[in-house]
Amino acid sequence: MNTKVNLAGVELKNPVMTASGTFGSGAEYSEFVDLSELGAVVTKGVANVPWPGNPTPRIAETYGGMINAIGLQNPGIDVFCKRDIPFLKKYDTKIIVNVCGKSTQDYCEVVERLADEDVDLLEINISCPNVKEGGIAFGQDAKAVEAITKEVKKRAKQPIIMKLSPNVTDITQMARAAEAGGADVLSLINTLTGMKIDINKRTFAVANKTGGMSGPAVKPVAVRMVYQVANAVKIPIIGMGGISNAEDAIEFILAGATAVSIGTANFFNPYATAETVKGIEAYMRKYQIEDINTLIGAVK
Numbered sequence: 001m002n003t004k005v006n007l008a009g010v011e012l013k014n015p016v017m018t019a020s021g022t023f024g025s026g027a028e029y030s031e032f033v034d035l036s037e038l039g040a041v042v043t044k045g046v047a048n049v050p051w052p053g054n055p056t057p058r059i060a061e062t063y064g065g066m067i068n069a070i071g072l073q074n075p076g077i078d079v080f081c082k083r084d085i086p087f088l089k090k091y092d093t094k095i096i097v098n099v100c101g102k103s104t105q106d107y108c109e110v111v112e113r114l115a116d117e118d119v120d121l122l123e124i125n126i127s128c129p130n131v132k133e134g135g136i137a138f139g140q141d142a143k144a145v146e147a148i149t150k151e152v153k154k155r156a157k158q159p160i161i162m163k164l165s166p167n168v169t170d171i172t173q174m175a176r177a178a179e180a181g182g183a184d185v186l187s188l189i190n191t192l193t194g195m196k197i198d199i200n201k202r203t204f205a206v207a208n209k210t211g212g213m214s215g216p217a218v219k220p221v222a223v224r225m226v227y228q229v230a231n232a233v234k235i236p237i238i239g240m241g242g243i244s245n246a247e248d249a250i251e252f253i254l255a256g257a258t259a260v261s262i263g264t265a266n267f268f269n270p271y272a273t274a275e276t277v278k279g280i281e282a283y284m285r286k287y288q289i290e291d292i293n294t295l296i297g298a299v300k
Contacts, residue, residue, distance in 0.1 A: 001284055002291040003277075005039070005258050007236050008159035008184035010120050012039035012094055012259060015292065016249065016277045019240050019263030020045055020098035020123060020163075021070065023273075025084035026091070032270040037277055040094035042261060043084060045125050047100050048109040050076035060196045060205035065215020065242070066264060067194045069208035072100045072128065077113050085117055094120040096161065102131040104148050108155050115157040122158050124148070127165040127190040127212075139165035139190075142177040149181025159184035161238065164229075166218075167193050171225045172232035179233045187238035187261065188229060189222045215264040216242045223255050230256020230297050244272060246279025256297035 003014040017040035018026075025043040026035050035041055053073025060067045074080070080097075088095045097119050101107035111122060126139035126148060138144050149162055162178040164171060166189035175186055191212025196205035222241025230237055239257030243249050244265040252260050265272040280292070289295060 001281065001289075002293070003281065003284070005292060005296075007121065007161075007238070007259060010094060010159065014039045014277050014280065015253065015257075015259040016273055016280070017094075017096065017238070017259060017261050018042050018266065018273060019261035020125065021068075021072075022263040022266045025080070026088050027084075029266065029270055033274045035088070035091040035093050037274050038093050039259060039277075040096050040120070041088055041091075042096040042123060043080070043088075043098050044074055045072045045098045045100035046074055046077050046080045046110060047072065047102075048077055048106050048113070050074065050079070051100075055207040057206055058208070058211075060211070062194065062196055062213065062215070062217070064217030065213055066267070067196055067206055067211035067213050068191070069206045069211035071208070072125075074100075077110050081113070081117055085119060089118065096121045096123050098123045098125055098163070100125045100128045102128065104151050107148065107152055111152050111156045111160075115155070119158060121161055121185070122152075122156055123161040123163050123187055124152055125163050125190070127163065127167075137165055137167070139163075139174060140168055142173050145174050145177040146181040149178050149183050153182035161185040161187050163190055164188040165190045166221065166225055166241075172228050175229040175233050179235055183235060185236050185238060186229060186233065187240065189218070189225050189241045192218055192221065214241070216244060218242045219248060219251075223251055226252055226257050227255040227299075243276070244269070246276045246283055249276050249280060250283055250295065253292070253295050254297070254299040258296055
């Protein structure tokens with residue numbers, strides 16, 4: 001039985017990985033999950049300098065999910081290279097570094113710094129607000145998507161994954177723009193913009209007013225977008241958005257995803273990733289599927 005999948009020449013032992021920002025850089029979860037069982041670990045977003053993140057409160061629970069406005073708090077690329085990469089190298093898993101920035105230059109600095117590091121793929125978070133363009137996210141304008149993809153691709157030694165924002169009118173337009181810019185892989189979806197109000201305090205539940213909504217409630221939107229993008233581009237897709245178990249993961253694979261990322265589920269079930277790996281194997285045995293690749297995009 002073959003569970004191996006290929007992302008731009010990088011072979012993963014199975015299609016299950018973590019979603020950025022929900023797993024730290026692996027250390028927090030290593031007592032629950034043997035990271036060597038996972039196809040890949042995707043790190044929390046890393047910037048060229050440390051980011052303090054947003055004021056608190058930064059997380060609120062919602063029906064079927066959560067809203068977060070962490071603001072991509074991170075210690076910066078220097079600490080990350082010194083502390084987190086050596087930790088992840090101890091495990092037999094692929095390392096995907098999520099990169100964030102406030103300008104094209106910021107992203108390029110991180111990508112150049114990672115050129116000589118032993119990591120497998122780079123995931124570029126283009127849901128970050130582009131300060132030079134008045135705060136609109138890079139991923140909300142097709143021209144900006146293509147331009148930043150081109151610039152990052154020029155400087156990256158590793159294959160690049162462009163992580164798409166769902167907060168757009170037409171996700172396929174953004175996907176095609178990333179593909180045209182030279183993206184090797186796409187990942188989607190990032191969080192949907194949401195809001196929650198505390199009626200007793202009569203104030204916003206998170207200090208930022210709005211935040212990224214994730215969890216089971218977003219899954220049908222994510223599956224639809226993965227399906228649309230899979231039929232619009234020729235490059236592999238990593239699907240994410242509300243995946244809690246093997247059933248959810250297989251739904252994304254049937255829609256056209258080559259691999260899947262598990263995010264919010266890690267907060268309510270720290271074993272979710274490892275359980276999903278086992279669940280996919282059980283599904284393949286049940287239906288006598290020899291090769292997981294035959295399931296990718298099988299629903300047309």
